[in-house]
Amino acid sequence: MDISTNAAGLKLSSPLLPGSGPLTGDAERILYLARQGLGAIVTKTIAPEAAEVGRPCIAGNRTMIFNSEAWSEHPASQWIGEYLPEVRNQCDTPIIASVGYDDEDLKQMVPQLEPLVAGYEYIPRYVGKDFDEVKRIVAVLRGLTKKPVWVKMNANISDPVGFAASCRESGADGIVAITSLGPNMVIDIEHRRPLIGTADGYVWTSGPAIKPLALAYVHMIKQAFPDLSVIASGGCATAEDVIEFLLAGADAVQMLSEAMRKGRDLYGKILADLPAALERYHFTSVEDVKATCLTTTAPSNTPSFPHFDQDTCTGCCLCERCCPYFALHMEQGKPVVDQSKCFGCGLCQSRCPTHAITNVISEI
DSSP states (O other): OOEEEEEEEEEEESSEEEEESSSSSSSSHHHEEEEEEEEOOOOBBOOOSOOOOOOSEEEOOOOOOEEOOSSSSSOHHHHHIIHHHHHHHHHOOOEEEEEEHHHHHHHHHHHHHGGGGGGGOOOOOOSSOOOOHHHEEEHHHHHOOSSEOOOEEEETTTOOHHHHHHHHHTTTOOEEOOEEEEOOOEEETTTTTTOOOSSSSSSEESGGHHHHHHHHHHHHHHHTTSSSSSESOOOOOOOHHHHHHHHHSSSEEOHHHHHHHHTTTTTHHHHHHHHHHHTTTTTTHHHOOOOOOOOOOOSSSOOOOOOTTTTTTTOOOOEEEEEEEEOEEEETEEEEEEETTTOOOHHHHHHHHTTOESSSOOOO
C-alpha cells in the first residue's frame, strides 16, 4: 500500500507529521519521532530569542490537552547551530521549520535556516478580522525563500477562507488548519484556582475535542482554493482520522496532542494501522483518498424513523434515555418508536453502542 503524499511539491513518505510543540523541541525528540516513519518533521516554533515559559504549562484529560506554552525555549542560534544540523546528519526526513513572528525575525532567521530545512510553517501572532499584517509578513517570507511556505491559521478566526485568500495572495503555498483553540480556562475546584495557565489563568485547548472544527476549516479552504496545499492540524488520534482529514482536503495531517495524551509511540502505531484502514475503506493509496471528492447532501425536511435490529439490540436503554423528543420507550426490553413524537434527529442511531439502530442517518 502506497501511503506517500505530495504536499506543495514535497514528496512525503507518509501523510502523518508531528504538530509544532514539545515533542519536536530539540534534536533528541525530533529524531525519536522521525524513526517512526513520519512524512516530515515540524519543529517547535523558532524565534530569534528563547521563550520564557511559566510552569506548570501542560495538562490533559480524556479528550483534550491544555497548554500555556509559548514558542521554543531555545533561541534560533541553538536550532541553527546545533539541533537542525544534528537531525540532518542522522536522518533524511524532511524538516519543516515552524517560524515566528514578525518580518524582522524572519529576515534574521530564514537565510540561516535555508540549507537545513525543506519548507516553512509561519505562525502569525493572533489576529482578528484584519489580515493585512499577516499578508505583509507572508510576502516578506515569500521573498526570502523559494521553498514551500504554509501559514498556520488560528482556530479562532471566523473567516478561514478570507484568511487563506490573504495568505495565497502573498505567495503562500498552503495553510495549516488549525492551531489550538483559546483562550480557555480549566478550574481546579479543590484549590479554587485555574489548574494551569498564563498569569491571567488562561490556556489553549487541543486534541480530539477540536477535530470537527479542524475538519470544517480544512474543507472550507480546499473548496475555495483547490490549488492551495492544506495540512490538517487538530484532533487526529487514529488512522481513520487521517483518512477523514484527507477526504476533507488535506495533503497531510499533523498530530501532537494525542501523542502527548497516549504516548509518543502513537505515530508509529497509526502508520502501522493506516494501510489496513485504507484497504478497509476500499482505497488503493493515500493519493487515491485525496482524489476522492467528499460528497455532501442537503438534509431532508421530513424525518426518517429509526429501525431496530432486535437481535443486535442488548436492551441497554441508552436510546430511550438520550432521546430529546421522548419518542422512544422500551417494551419487553426492546426499543419502540412513537412516530408522532420522533423528529428523525439521528441521535439515537449515533449513540447506539451495538449499531442496532439504522435508517435515520444514511450511513454511520
